[in-house]
Amino acid sequence: AEVRDSSVQAVEEWLGAELRELDGPRWRAVPSLRAREIGRGSAQFVRRVCGSRGLVQRLELQGRLERHSGCVNTLHFNPSGTRLASGSDDLRVVIWDWARRRAELEFDTGHKSNVFQAKFLPHSGDTTLAMCARDGQIRIAELSATQRCKNTKRVAQHKGAAHKLALEPDSPCSFLSAGEDAVVFDIDLRLDRPATKLVVVKEGDKKVGLYTIFVNPANTHHFAVGGRDQYVRIYDQRKINENENNGVLKKFCPSHLVSSESKIHITCLVYSHDGSELLASYNDEDIYLFDSSHSDGADYRRRYKGHRNNATVKGVNFYGPCSEFVVSGSDCGHIYLWDKHSARVVQFMEGDRGGVVNCLEPHPHLPGLATSGLDHDVKLWAPTAENPTSLKGLKEVMKKNKRERDEDSARHGDQYDTQLLWFLMRHMRNRRPLRVSEDHSHFKLAPKTFGTLESTTNELSSFCVHTASEL
Numbered sequence: 001a002e003v004r005d006s007s008v009q010a011v012e013e014w015l016g017a018e019l020r021e022l023d024g025p026r027w028r029a030v031p032s033l034r035a036r037e038i039g040r041g042s043a044q045f046v047r048r049v050c051g052s053r054g055l056v057q058r059l060e061l062q063g064r065l066e067r068h069s070g071c072v073n074t075l076h077f078n079p080s081g082t083r084l085a086s087g088s089d090d091l092r093v094v095i096w097d098w099a100r101r102r103a104e105l106e107f108d109t110g111h112k113s114n115v116f117q118a119k120f121l122p123h124s125g126d127t128t129l130a131m132c133a134r135d136g137q138i139r140i141a142e143l144s145a146t147q148r149c150k151n152t153k154r155v156a157q158h159k160g161a162a163h164k165l166a167l168e169p170d171s172p173c174s175f176l177s178a179g180e181d182a183v184v185f186d187i188d189l190r191l192d193r194p195a196t197k198l199v200v201v202k203e204g205d206k207k208v209g210l211y212t213i214f215v216n217p218a219n220t221h222h223f224a225v226g227g228r229d230q231y232v233r234i235y236d237q238r239k240i241n242e243n244e245n246n247g248v249l250k251k252f253c254p255s256h257l258v259s260s261e262s263k264i265h266i267t268c269l270v271y272s273h274d275g276s277e278l279l280a281s282y283n284d285e286d287i288y289l290f291d292s293s294h295s296d297g298a299d300y301r302r303r304y305k306g307h308r309n310n311a312t313v314k315g316v317n318f319y320g321p322c323s324e325f326v327v328s329g330s331d332c333g334h335i336y337l338w339d340k341h342s343a344r345v346v347q348f349m350e351g352d353r354g355g356v357v358n359c360l361e362p363h364p365h366l367p368g369l370a371t372s373g374l375d376h377d378v379k380l381w382a383p384t385a386e387n388p389t390s391l392k393g394l395k396e397v398m399k400k401n402k403r404e405r406d407e408d409s410a411r412h413g414d415q416y417d418t419q420l421l422w423f424l425m426r427h428m429r430n431r432r433p434l435r436v437s438e439d440h441s442h443f444k445l446a447p448k449t450f451g452t453l454e455s456t457t458n459e460l461s462s463f464c465v466h467t468a469s470e471l
């Protein structure tokens with residue numbers, strides 16, 4: 001009993017550590033509306049509304065976009081926010097008129113395996129879409145104004161999965177890609193051979209496979225990458241010399257993870273709206289905020305916790321026009337929004353029946369976001385709830401996530417390959433229509449949320465026995 005009590009107390013202390021007090025509300029509806037009516041502050045009205053905590057606390061599910069037949073791995077609004085692109089394990093991309101809940105265009109991407117990202121290139125009139133996938137291909141889709149896909153073509157090839165693309169904010173023809181082969185490509189669609197190898201990311205002599213890449217929106221020469229180790233690396237495209245510090249401008253890492261013996265890696269990183277900050281989400285660890293102007297080796301500024309990032313390559317994002325909040329999915333199926341300054345959870349929503357929320361895409365101009373995960377649909381959220389959230393059940397879920405994380409770490413260490421678990425979970429999710437018959441001649445996953453790593457692994461083992469011929 002004493003051991004249990006001390007364990008509970010330790011979790012409570014962990015949840016309460018590194019938190020600050022919430023500031024008072026920065027936006028009040030009635031005074032703001034009155035000022036707008038007489039022409040005062042109208043230019044900033046929408047930005048203040050979108051960044052207000054009161055509206056974040058009123059987010060609720062508005063509807064679902066249903067068209068895909070596989071897990072939805074990527075969401076991206078066009079610059080004006082009128083269209084939403086989604087890509088899936090079904091190898092297709094759908095362009096949505098999300099406001100009308102209607103698919104305007106659906107096409108085969110030409111990829112041979114799971115589509116991981118599909119993004120509208122800026123200033124292209126929404127006619128050029130860049131895509132990457134597990135097959136390592138970087139492809140371009142050319143769309144017409146009459147809602148059809150004219151063609152898709154390969155412009156680069158990684159020797160491993162390519163998880164992320166990084167757009168240059170003002171360029172309709174150039175972007176970066178990162179792959180598990182540790183290569184970063186600079187792709188310029190104006191060239192006969194569009195792909196140029198920018199850098200091979202290494203730690204010493206060892207290549208570091210990449211899961212994520214992002215261009216600094218305030219200084220597009222700078223880009224950050226993260227992958228199969230604990231370091232956020234920032235490069236300057238003008239100064240990459242692989243013979244000097246492997247070409248790295250500077251590296252960041254939480255100080256307690258620098259000498260970690262576990263296989264810590266970064267699943268996603270993003271710059272803030274003005275490039276001054278960097279968010280990095282670590283597998284089965286927490287989310288950390290860095291000041292991008294700090295010197296090489298600087299520690300984190302804020303830590304966001306309570307979610308679980310283990311079963312898939314989880315995304316993270318800023319929310320709000322001035323990056324006021326941090327948003328992430330979780331293996332528990334919930335969506336978390338933290339106040340950036342205080343690191344306190346201000347919104348907590350059930351996001352995916354399949355148990356994992358991976359992708360979170362805030363609308364570029366309106367207070368709302370789109371999310372997706374192991375479910376085959378896209379979910380739309382808007383601040384229409386009559387009352388702010390009570391965060392019911394939050395503390396219990398956060399404690400459960402922490403407890404399972406610690407138990408898995410103590411019991412298994414690095415015994416299980418995260419990539420294998422990820423692949424099998426997706427495969428299992430896609431097989432949910434199957435069912436176990438009375439004579440056990442057919443096998444099906446029970447429609448439940450995945451629990452601890454141990455229960456997931458047991459289910460995976462049983463699944464593999466029954467589907468060995470397919471795998």
